[in-house]
Structure formats: C-alpha cells, structure tokens
Amino acid sequence: MYDIVIRNGLVVDGDGEAGVLADVAIENGRIAAIGAVTGEARRTIDATGRVVAPGFIDPHTHFDAQLLWDGQARPALEHGVTSVIPGNCSLSLAPLRAADRATVVGMFQQIEEMPPEAFTEKYAKWTWEDFAGYCATIEPDLAINVAPLVGHSLIRLWVMGPDSQQRAATPAEITAMQALLRQCMRDGAIGLSTSFVDVDANGRPVPSRFAQFDELDALCQVLGEEGGRMLQVVPEFYDADITIARIDQLAELSLKHGIPTTFSPVFDSNATPKAAPRILDRVAEQVARGARVWPQMQTRPIDISFSLLNPSLFLARLPRWVRVLRQPLEKRLAALEDAETRRMMIADCGADGGEAMFGGLVVRGGDRAPQAYVGRRLGDIARERGEGAAEAVLNISRENGLDVAFLAANGGHHDTARIGPMLANPLVHIGASDGGAHLASFSTYGDTGYLFSEFVRKSGDFTLEQAVKKITADTADIWGLKDRGRLKPGLAADIVVFDADTIDRLEERAVHDVPGEGLRYIRSATGVDVVLVNGAVAWAHGAYTDARSGAICG
C-alpha cells in the first residue's frame, strides 16, 4: 500500500516535456510510481484539473536566521517552494565562534532588516559553532528542504578574527580557510558564497570584500575537489562594466576548477537599458568557452518605497520638497506644519495637485501608517479626504510622525516585453528572490507564482512546462541537487499541486511575525493546493500542517 497517491493530475515532470494525465504514488518519502496507479493508498489527493509538478527550488535566500524559529520558511512553502538555498552573499550563520556572534548579527541585521531580538538566546538556539552544529540545530524542525551555502565572510572571520575586515590573508591563513571550507562542505554545505558589495551594520565592507584573488582561487580549488560545487557571488551589480569583469573572473575560476558559478542580481532598468543585455551577452561568450556562469534574474518587478522620514531620490525633482527633506528631522517636522510651506511644495507638483506623480502610489505601511489606508491607492484616499494627491502625502505623513511608507509599484525591472525573453533565455537562472531578507523594505515571496501569472498566462514567454522546468529541474541541475527537481520514480517526493489558471502571488501586506514584533512584508499564495516535502503534506488547501519532513539536502 502506498502512503499517498495523487490522482488524475496533469503531471509536469520538470524536464520540459508536455504534461500527461497520470497518478503519482509516494512511498517512504519517495516517488514510487507515475502512471495509472492501481494500488491502494493510505491517503488519496484528487488533482483533477490541477498540475502536479516537482516542488519549486529557490536558489537565493537568506532564511539562515528565520529557520531557527520557523522551519516552514513562511510563506515560501505555501508558494510551492520545497527547497531553499540560504547562506548567500557571503553570509551564513556558521561556522561562527561564540565570540563573533555579535559581529555577524550586525551583518545580518544590515541585509535582512531583522530586529536584534530575532538573534537573542530567547529565539535563536545559539549552541553551535561549526557548520554541522548549525545544520543539526535547524534540521529537526524543518518542513522545507535546506541546501545551505557557507559564507566566505564567515570562513574568513573564523580564521582571521577582526583582521578579516582589515587586510589580505597570509598564505597560512588561506590554507586554514581551505581546510575550514572543506570541513563545512563535508558537514552539509553545498557551496561557497561571496560578496563584493555588502556592508556590515557600521557600513564597513564585509570580510569577503578584503579577499585577494588568490584567496578566492584557493577556496574554489576546494569546491572543485569536493565534487565541483557552486560558487555564488554578488558582483558590483550596479555597474555593468565591473559586473562583466566579474563574469570573466568567474569564468576563469569555473574553467580552472571545474565548478559552476552563479551571480546575482541581474535586473533590467529603464535608466540603463543596455546593461542587462550586455551582461547576458558576456555570459554567452564565456559559456561558449565552456565556463559555467549562471546569472540569476528575478521574475518580480522592483517597487520603489519611500517615506518623508528620510530623503528619497524619488522626490528629488521637486525643489521645495528637497529643501524641506534636507533638514534635520525636527526642523523638517516643523516645516511641514507650516501651511505656506506645504502650499509651495504642492505647487511644485504641477497643476494636477500631484495626481500624476503621487496618485498611483500605494500606502504600504510603516509603524504608524493608518490601517484604513494601507494597501490602498493614494489618489483614492486623497479624494476621500478632499485633498489633492500631493497634499495627501504631506498630511498623512505629518499626521503620523512621517512614519508612513508609500510605494511606487513597478519602479524597475517591470517591462515584461523586455524581461520575458531574458528570463526564457536558457543561460539565465531564475533566482535572486532574496527570501528572508529586506524584511522591512518589500516582500521577497511569490516570485514563482508571478512567473506563471505574468510570463506564462499573460505574456506567453514560457509554456507551463518550460516554466516548471526553469524553477525545478534546471535549478537542481545547476546546483547539483541530484535528488530534487523532477518527478521520477526513486526521487524525493517534493511535489506541488497547483491550478495553472490561478497560481499567483497575492497583494503585499505587512505582518509583525518576526521575533521582537519585527515588521516584514509578505505575499501569500493563491492557486497552490497542496505542497509535499519528502512525501509528507506540508501545506494543504490554505493551511500549514504539522509535518516536519524537511531535510538538509545537497
């Protein structure tokens, strides 16, 4: 008797072939059979009218800390994501000496925007120092699979201490880093991440940025020797020329050591429309040489967020606004209380009272944002208040201590006609979701649903099967996750059952579910019926289950 049989679904197996109507049988956490399954099962899931696909794999996350108190990595799981790769951008939570915890917490707070309480003893089980200890700490509560990277900054900090943010490594230190990386790989790490961009809580470059090329080369030697595992890099993504130089560097490391490499993010911008195409052209040149260099591109558009608490360049074409925003907070608040100042600021915005510039904004949150306004279009709120749009921005802000955030949706990476073909490029790796990071800035969840709603159903850049392949089998192959990404007998039963006509991400919303009442923005899923992780139902029809069947995988 099978444990579970999923019946009558359109089985899309991850290889890109046309889906077929079939049943999928599961036994002992693995796929036992696919086809017309006649055997009995302890549980039957009716997938009539639904797609049955491999669980989605998210290759760029920062769930390292969240997994300490949330083994489901909410809300990633409900979007059909069954495996996540944390530890990106040079930062993991191991190996980490107890004495260095505060240093690393500062780095995580900087990039993840988590409150300090999230890292205290109360919430984090800080018992480990080595990589095996971290994996052992999180694994019992996992409902999602975790294929962790080890961060270069952590390797460096362990070996060099405070000097890791001061200088290049000596040959002896590089040798020690090689040994430590090798141990981490044997303890569960699936690769190494590094960053040329990130900073710590004090604005100081993270340790990986002090590495010379010989250090990175030596560490990549270990990745090669340990089975040809992944090097993940954050290049200077804001500059196409430097990014192209990094692509060349990654190609050399890939060819020399026989390893795959990936870099992120790559995104499209109307202000620099040639940048992403140039980057992808260079990748193609290096791939033609035999190098494995995978650019990660996100599916979702980038939304711009701002409040009047801090000067934003979104307002930098409005002279009177700039003059006010430049002032210290106390003076800024006082200036905004002056009716004549506000009148002049509104006059900056044109004869329509700012409707063109502000009317389409959405009130998105902030600790003091009126709940009646959150999620609503500012133009509508302004009319309700009997104000113009610019006047509403000013008044809502000053009525709430300026702590109200406004969102300009689709500020960048939003031109589907340009982005669809780039995402569909076989050399492009869909990723860069950043799940678990940027908590207080924007939602990093639902990119998979958006792939189907925007680029399958709306633009047609992908067939259903191509889209599934892109975020399952392709991802598993790129990262060497041998047991994941396909529906084949014998493989792990990571499965998502979804409605191809409705799968999507829902509207962004603010929640306070991070330890310490920390704010984060999330998006729930729609159209995802059932998610199985290693053969256990982890999400079903709108609710999480108690299953804890996730595993450290690689």
Place this chain on the structure above:
Amino acid sequence: MSGDGGPCPPTEAVIVGADLAAGHDGAAELVLRIRYANGVVGNVLLDADAGYALMRNCDIDSLDGLAGQSWRKILEGV
C-alpha cells in the same frame, strides 16, 4: 571657443544627465550620465545619501540642475 567657432571640448568629465532608477533594495537611486574628456559617456550610480549630498555640493534643489556640473562634485558628496 575652439578655432572653428565651436565650443571647446571639456578637459575633464562632466555630468550630462541624471535619471532615477529602482534599486535592488527598493530605494530610488540616481543614475548619472558622465561624459568623459574623450567623449565617452558612462553611468555612475548613487544612493540617496550621495545623491542629496551631490545636490548640496552643486547648490541645487533638483536633479534637473545637475547637467553641466563637474564630476568632482560627486567626490565631494561621497
């Protein structure tokens, strides 16, 4: 003026334009277009702090006033 009556070529890099862009972290960023002395135009990306500092150093209140400013004003603002 140059010998043929046209404007003298700049002897150092000059800001020739500015656009807003959406940054990876959801903040608005400033994309400056810089024309170098050899005629090549390239981009420099600034965050909000650097962008506002640049405007202050140029003594302007809007991005629209950046065109024609020396690239050195950027360094003063960083």
